[in-house]
Amino acid sequence: MFPFKAALNASTLFPFELEVPEQIAVAARAGYEGIELWVPQIKSYLAGGGTIAALRSCLEESGLAFPNAIAFFRWADEVETEREAAFEQAEREMQLLSELGCGAVAAPPFGEVGRVSADELAARFARLVELGRSIGIEPYLEFWGRAPKLSRLDEARDILRRSGVSDGKLLLDPFHMYTGGSAIAELGALTGAEIGICHANDYPASPGVESIGDGDRVFPGEGIAPLHDAAKILHRVGYDGYLSLELFVADFGGLTADEAASKGLQAMREAFDVESGM
Known part of the structure; x- marks a missing residue:
């Protein structure tokens, strides 16, 4: 049983160099229920002559939800000028996402954050959420391993707790849990309401955790990640939202975009089957 909704993160299709409307079409043809688009690619599409209205129509006609977007603004940066510019960028990009019918945006620790305290991170995230909610976009706090x-x-x-944000949400990712040293069992301390979206991926035993990179991610079920355990925990804590396939594979070995997307959907459904004992 797969009790989640399936989404495709557009990064999975990057090797095919598709325009955003075709990314949407591929995800719809494969049978996904949602898609995570990347803001830099949306902006490139618009700069090349595309329009917000056309892109929104494309999403509506596809039947896909747009539950979350991937963006990179330095909301937590230690340098004030960088941070203030980032909040201006965030406002512009969240306005754009709102016009496209998107519901949320990733908020990872992008920029110079090494000397930023937990309380400072929390306060800056609270500010970002206040801004996002005023626009109709929910920032999801993302950790990078x-x-x-x-x-x-x-x-x-801890950052979410310190922020004081009511109903704040996290973006989860098995790869980042692995590289940062978070055990899958820790998911059991969450409630479903604390999870905004969960990325889906797997990782091999080699290269090891010390040197593995994003490009080493593999289809769910092809690596060593305890994804069945993760699925059961997510289901137990009440999460029934999107699992979004996020790979950074440089070469799918001759597969077409449609074939890679379809393979990913099937792999995700099997790897996150909560009734499987494998």
């Missing part, structure tokens, strides 16, 4: 700060699930939960 390689980040000097905000690299673990327990750290992200």
Whole structure:
């Protein structure tokens, strides 16, 4: 049983160099229920002559939800001028996402954050959420396993608590849990309401955790991640939202975009089957 909704993160399609409307079409043809688009690619599409109205129509006609977007603004940066510019960028980009019918945006520890305290991170995230909610976009606090700060699930939960944000949400990712040293069992301390979206991916035993990179991610079920355990915990805590396939594979070995997307959907459904004992 797969009790989640399936989404495709557009990063999975990057090797095919598709325009955003075709990314949407591929996800719809494969049978996904939602898609995570990347703001830099949306902006490139618009700069090349595309329009917000056309892109929104494309999403509506596809039947896909747009539950979350991937963006990179330095909301937590230690340098005030960088941070203030980032909030201006965030406002512009969240306005754009709102016009496209998107519901949320990722808020990872992008920028110089190594010397930023937990309380400062929390206050800056609270400011970002206040801005986002005024626009109709919910920022999801994302931790990166390689980040000097905000690299673990327990750290992200602490930042969320310190922020004082009511109903704040996290963006989860098995790869970042692995590289940052967060155990899958830690998901059991969450409630479903604390999870905004969960990325889906797997990782091999080699290269090891010390040197593995985003490009080493593999389809769910092809690596060593305890994804069945993760699925059961997520289901138990009441999460029934989107699992979004996020890979950074450089070469799918001759597969077409449609074939890669379809393979990913099937792999995700099997790997996150809560009734499987494998």
